[in-house]
Amino acid sequence: MVDTDKYATTFAMLDRDGDGRVSAAEFKELMGTLGVAFTDETAARAIEMMDADGDGLVTLEELASYMSSPAAAMPREDSPPASRSITTAKADPSDRAR
Numbered sequence: 683m684v685d686t687d688k689y690a691t692t693f694a695m696l697d698r699d700g701d702g703r704v705s706a707a708e709f710k711e712l713m714g715t716l717g718v719a720f721t722d723e724t725a726a727r728a729i730e731m732m733d734a735d736g737d738g739l740v741t742l743e744e745l746a747s748y749m750s751s752p753a754a755a756m757p758r759e760d761s762p763p764a765s766r767s768i769t770t771a772k773a774d775p776s777d778r779a780r
């Protein structure tokens with residue numbers, strides 16, 4: 683189980699139109715407001731990394747499980763997500779007790 687509450691605020695920031703899903707465009711826009719210039723491609727890649735079911739949109743649950751996974755890291759330009767398949771899905775939840 684993932685503590686989605688912990689990421690609800692972050693998710694709300696990302697989900698600019700409030701439809702419960704974050705698109706690459708929304709991600710890019712958010713990064714832009716944070717002063718980080720993301721290209722469409724970089725934003726799409728970041729979404730891909732978090733998009734567990736591959737529908738191109740990130741839900742709060744996907745964001746939460748991505749953020750709480752040990753593999754969580756910002757996308758690097760030299761490491762396309764396709765080459766780092768998520769095989770640790772069943773790994774120890776490594777629950778960080780507060």
Ligand SMILES: [Ca+2]
Pocket residue numbers: 696697698699700701702703704705708
């Ligand atoms: Ca949205």
Ligand SMILES: [Ca+2]
Pocket residue numbers: 733734735736737738739740741744
């Ligand atoms: Ca998805």
